[in-house]
Amino acid sequence: DVKVTQSSRYLVKRTGEKVFLECVQDMDHENMFWYRQDPGLGLRLIYFSYDVKMKEKGDIPEGYSVSREKKERFSLILESASTNQTSMYLCASSLRAWDGYTFGSGTRLTVV
């Protein structure tokens, strides 16, 4: 089975800090995604990548950036963390664009 690993389960950061969330998948998937999940709002797509060094904005990219230097790793960067970025962050991957998703275990980020 494909494994998608998010490096941190819980993070607490201060307002204004630069935050890196890491995601690694081990099955050579082309596509990787970052979502945030908030109560009542469901999952919202932040950024996705369909190839190394390629990235596309999702529905809510403001305040975020991403990096994909290697196929297996997709990083989400909060340039200057704010309290409204407190959320559950979920990374996912898929082999091809139309395949189902495999998700990581999530990172619960709290910005204080």
Added chain:
Amino acid sequence: KQEVTQIPAALSVPEGENLVLNCSFTDSAIYNLQWFRQDPGKGLTSLLLIQSSQREQTSGRLNASLDKSSGRSTLYIAASQPGDSATYLCAVRLRSGGYQKVTFGIGTKLQVIP
């Protein structure tokens, strides 16, 4: 814009009962539909993926059906167990459009009472 609705938002059943979870979508031009479970504070675990050409998929006690014409999918859980307690989400991928065209439902929170 695709809208995905899951009703009810929460469901509580006694152990052993068979149950059905619903997922409705407004745009029937879908590529596939995926069911997930999510335990509190954790990521999503894929349960079943149904392609648009399929009517149903089965895995153990789980059976998912798809009716594109009516914009509905159901997840049937047979002989429910306390370990089935979780939130169940469906995700619908549109046939047209780019990678971002996956819409998730908010989920149904299931509690199975021993």
